[in-house]
Amino acid sequence: MTRWGMVIDLDRCTGCGACEVACKSENNIATVAPDQADMGRAFAWMRVMTEVTGDFPNTTMRFMPRPCMHCDNPPCVQVCPVGATYINPEGIVGQIYPRCIGCRYCANACPYTVKYFNWFVPKWPASERAHLNPDVSLRPKGVIEKCTFCDHRLQRAREDARAEGRDLREEDYQPACAEVCPTGAIVFGDLENPRHRVQALKGDARAMRLMESLGTEPKVYYLVPRA
Amino acid sequence: MRPEIAAKLEQLPPDEQVLLRPLVHTTSRFYIAAGILGAIVLWGITAYVLQWRYGLGRTGLNRPEYWGIYIIDFVFFIGISHAGTLISAILRVSKAEWRRSITRSAEFITVLVLGFGAINPIIDLGRPDRLLNVFFHPHLRSPLLWDIMSICLYFTASTIYLYIPMIPDLAIVRDAGIKAPWFYRLLAAGYQDTPTQRARLERVIGVLAILVIPIAVSVHTIIGWIFAMTLRPMWHSTIFGPYFVMGAIYSGIAAILIAMVILRRAYGLGQYFKPVHFDYMGRLLLLFSLLWFYFTFAEYLTAFYGKEPAEMRTFWAKVAGPFAVPFWLMVICCFVIPLALMVRRSMRTPRGTLIAGIAVVIGMWLERFNIVVPTSVNPRWELESLGHYLPSWVELSILAGTFAGFVLLYMVATKFFPIVSIWEIKEGREESVRQVSERVGGYLPEPVAPSGGGH
Numbered sequence: 277m278t279r280w281g282m283v284i285d286l287d288r289c290t291g292c293g294a295c296e297v298a299c300k301s302e303n304n305i306a307t308v309a310p311d312q313a314d315m316g317r318a319f320a321w322m323r324v325m326t327e328v329t330g331d332f333p334n335t336t337m338r339f340m341p342r343p344c345m346h347c348d349n350p351p352c353v354q355v356c357p358v359g360a361t362y363i364n365p366e367g368i369v370g371q372i373y374p375r376c377i378g379c380r381y382c383a384n385a386c387p388y389t390v391k392y393f394n395w396f397v398p399k400w401p402a403s404e405r406a407h408l409n410p411d412v413s414l415r416p417k418g419v420i421e422k423c424t425f426c427d428h429r430l431q432r433a434r435e436d437a438r439a440e441g442r443d444l445r446e447e448d449y450q451p452a453c454a455e456v457c458p459t460g461a462i463v464f465g466d467l468e469n470p471r472h473r474v475q476a477l478k479g480d481a482r483a484m485r486l487m488e489s490l491g492t493e494p495k496v497y498y499l500v501p502r503a
Numbered sequence: 504m505r506p507e508i509a510a511k512l513e514q515l516p517p518d519e520q521v522l523l524r525p526l527v528h529t530t531s532r533f534y535i536a537a538g539i540l541g542a543i544v545l546w547g548i549t550a551y552v553l554q555w556r557y558g559l560g561r562t563g564l565n566r567p568e569y570w571g572i573y574i575i576d577f578v579f580f581i582g583i584s585h586a587g588t589l590i591s592a593i594l595r596v597s598k599a600e601w602r603r604s605i606t607r608s609a610e611f612i613t614v615l616v617l618g619f620g621a622i623n624p625i626i627d628l629g630r631p632d633r634l635l636n637v638f639f640h641p642h643l644r645s646p647l648l649w650d651i652m653s654i655c656l657y658f659t660a661s662t663i664y665l666y667i668p669m670i671p672d673l674a675i676v677r678d679a680g681i682k683a684p685w686f687y688r689l690l691a692a693g694y695q696d697t698p699t700q701r702a703r704l705e706r707v708i709g710v711l712a713i714l715v716i717p718i719a720v721s722v723h724t725i726i727g728w729i730f731a732m733t734l735r736p737m738w739h740s741t742i743f744g745p746y747f748v749m750g751a752i753y754s755g756i757a758a759i760l761i762a763m764v765i766l767r768r769a770y771g772l773g774q775y776f777k778p779v780h781f782d783y784m785g786r787l788l789l790l791f792s793l794l795w796f797y798f799t800f801a802e803y804l805t806a807f808y809g810k811e812p813a814e815m816r817t818f819w820a821k822v823a824g825p826f827a828v829p830f831w832l833m834v835i836c837c838f839v840i841p842l843a844l845m846v847r848r849s850m851r852t853p854r855g856t857l858i859a860g861i862a863v864v865i866g867m868w869l870e871r872f873n874i875v876v877p878t879s880v881n882p883r884w885e886l887e888s889l890g891h892y893l894p895s896w897v898e899l900s901i902l903a904g905t906f907a908g909f910v911l912l913y914m915v916a917t918k919f920f921p922i923v924s925i926w927e928i929k930e931g932r933e934e935s936v937r938q939v940s941e942r943v944g945g946y947l948p949e950p951v952a953p954s955g956g957g958h
Contacts, residue, residue, distance in 0.1 A: 316565035378629020395560035418629025
């Protein structure tokens with residue numbers, strides 16, 4: 277059974293932010309005015325979080341790219357009153373925009389705070405508006421949106437593989453963030469498939485998941501830095 | 504008041520003269536108050552139209568502060584609604600005779616405030632136009648859905664529980680012929696106060712009074728569960744169900760007291776809301792201030808003692824952080840003021856209970872604020888910047904509008920329905936005095952004839 281998941285090697289992450297940018301353009305993420313962003317209304321399905329430790333001048337900066345964890349036990353799916361947030365049989369947690377009533381219960385239930393709400397009608401600068409991705413639906417105002425592991429790419433990859441009469445390979449389906457990562461820190465694939473790199477990497481001694489003790493069973497693994 | 508109606512009113516027995524007077528006589532102060540409240544309601548509606556048009560961005564909400572004033576008001580109003588039905592049902596079931604003059608005004612609070620409670624989560628929706636999706640695509644594992652079901656059931660039950668005991672009074676208004684005869688003829692449903700009808704009525708009331716108690720308890724338990732079922736620090740707690748029920752009854756008692764003081768003053772009901780009523784209700788308030796302290800202490804001590812980091816962030820934010828002012832104000836309003844006042848008999852008067860009641864209502868609003876906001880701005884997963892929340896004028900206008908709307912509706916209701924139950928007062932005079940002395944006699948041991956053959 278396929279279970280899509282991700283392994284992020286924090287030793288390789290340079291904090292360049294390419295994943296964040298790639299995600300924004302791939303998924304038609306709206307642009308938010310600076311004053312609204314200051315209020316905490318910006319969107320970042322993938323977000324490179326930073327942490328500074330130590331006192332100047334001996335400071336270290338650590339980076340952590342944070343997508344949706346696509347939990348096997350997703351608290352957001354549990355609480356949605358209309359089933360607009362769902363988990364599909366391959367483990368991807370998605371959002372049905374036309375059904376969502378905008379109660380934001382899922383956003384409150386998510387321990388990783390990865391769900392984003394459309395406070396206004398989403399907007400893009402004219403230059404971007406012309407290049408929106410036709411594979412990803414635009415969200416109306418008043419609904420929740422979130423990282424989907426770019427599952428629109430999976431649909432296309434499946435169709436291509438079927439047309440060519442072969443099985444789906446790891447490189448056929450990669451979310452935008454993994455595809456663009458210049459250091460290969462983000463590895464994506466089927467956690468159950470031995471031919472996919474993530475299957476071995478998730479068993480690495482450095483592998484951990486966020487807040488494992490909550491029992492949410494995230495499918496995003498992190499390889500913690502060696503030093 | 505037209506002279507022929509005044510003449511009709513004068514022919515009625517004294518109780519009915521006093522209690523039906525508000526139905527036919529309206530002072531200019533009533534119109535002024537209603538005008539002001541109506542203007543506030545319109546202002547609130549305007550604010551909502553703006554929010555509907557432009558989106559929830561018009562509020563101060565953000566990520567991670569997804570829920571704010573609307574959800575606080577939702578919990579608060581539904582809490583107040585426990586005034587009537589629960590208090591009145593408990594007093595009825597326990598045969599507390601002093602209830603007779605206060606049940607009706609309490610039951611009206613329940614039914615009227617429930618609507619304002621239920622409307623708040625709808626105002627809070629990003630897509631109110633898709634509200635019916637909860638029926639088209641119900642996901643039964645969501646506590647929000649349990650809540651919709653229990654509120655609907657509660658609204659139905661409490662409306663019936665308000666209406667059935669009012670039928671004899673509606674028949675009295677119909678027979679007095681002082682106001683809109685067709686309206687009261689319809690509502691009185693052919694009630695003629697025959698012994699059979701009266702016996703059936705009392706039976707139904709007896710069954711309803713027992714039925715509404717578990718329904719009322721379920722409503723606020725489930726509202727507590729909406730929070731408790733998430734993994735959020737200081738929400739995920741088993742105490743929330745009972746804590747919410749207790750708090751709801753507490754704010755409900757306070758609301759009844761405020762309503763009693765105002766009604767007494769506005770309609771000259773000093774003979775019906777007597778010092779003894781304020782004394783007893785004051786004692787109930789005292790009991791609940793102690794219960795409130797017990798629950799709150801238990802909740803905070805448990806969080807504090809465990810020292811789980813995520814819980815502690817919220818804990819310190821409340822106790823000694825950015826939310827210290829609302830937190831300690833809540834403790835003063837919910838515990839210090841009511842306890843200090845209600846423990847003294849000389850303060851269990853209309854004036855004293857009014858002060859304590861207002862303090863408790865404010866304190867219970869703050870309690871809901873302290874539950875919703877500090878946990879929201881302190882998510883388990885720390886964000887780049889600290890969460891913050893400043894309600895916008897749209898939220899505050901809607902807050903004012905819903906409060907004014909409730910008071911206005913309540914005022915209007917007193918113009919159509921006797922706010923003190925006439926028939927229950929009459930029944931109290933005619934029968935209960937005798938029944939109660941018989942009942943008390945029944946509690947005592949039978950007088951034993953001195954027996955000769957004892958040891």
